[in-house]
Ligand SMILES: Nc1ncnc2c1ncn2[C@@H]1O[C@H](COP(=O)(O)OP(=O)(O)OP(=O)(O)O)[C@@H](O)[C@H]1O
């Protein structure tokens with residue numbers, strides 16, 4: 001068994017419901033880190049981390065339903081689901097979770113994954129600027145989302161990715177964190193294993209690094225899916241709605257079977 005520090009990445013979210021962009025983000029991180037983990041003989045774990053309820057949201061769907069949909073969405077993938085936050089009394093704060101994870105895995109490389117809309121709001125999170133005392137951040141652009149259902153999109157996406165200037169994205173991260181931005185995700189796999197000796201025993205002496213990933217993802221949000229499902233319910237048109245292109249088919253079937261989101 002490998003004794004080298006593991007690499008553990010977590011995509012935090014409400015997953016209400018989990019959609020294709022969530023899986024794309026987690027899978028992209030997994031695919032990027034796989035060769036590094038293999039070369040260094042390190043365990044790699046990429047998990048979806050559903051919150052009991054986001055501090056920014058007033059309500060959420062029953063955690064049991066969200067967990068069931070996540071379990072369906074990750075079948076046939078190497079991804080995992082962490083229930084660390086799911087059964088706590090809401091709101092659950094990310095800073096508390098990353099402290100717990102750092103305590104649990106003092107020597108491992110820990111990465112928290114988020115979209116740029118979340119990153120922009122970090123100053124409003126509880127101790128949001130302190131997250132990088134415990135974890136690295138992997139941030140995906142959200143304004144660059146594309147419609148993956150369009151024909152010939154592969155070439156367009158590749159061209160788009162190579163031609164765009166991503167420097168403007170750096171300014172979207174809170175100013176206090178911009179000095180921690182790195183251009184390579186490999187930096188996020190450096191174990192931060194020099195623990196502080198005195199005042200903050202969980203805290204690493206090194207600051208986490210921040211990687212901004214310009215990769216376009218599917219243009220979708222859970223809000224959009226909930227809205228579309230509600231429209232389907234309130235119209236006589238009972239055709240399978242456009243949401244099917246954003247959801248794993250088993251998740252869509254689960255939503256229909258359990259009549260979720262009909263009264264959102
Ligand atoms: N299409 C997307 N592109 C980039 N990041 C995304 C995308 N969808 C979700 N994320 C990110 O994934 C994380 C978890 O998202 P969350 O579960 O809140 O989904 P959401 O689609 O933003 O939901 P809602 O519309 O209910 O707010 C957040 O950090 C969010 O920024």
Ligand SMILES: O=C(O)c1ccc[n+]([C@@H]2O[C@H](COP(=O)([O-])O)[C@@H](O)[C@H]2O)c1
Nearest residue numbers: 012013014051054055056093094125126
């Ligand atoms: O800790 C906070 O103060 C905080 C405030 C807003 C959001 N978050 C986390 O950010 C992730 C995405 O949240 P949301 O609101 O998009 O569902 C999820 O893991 C939340 O727990 C965390």
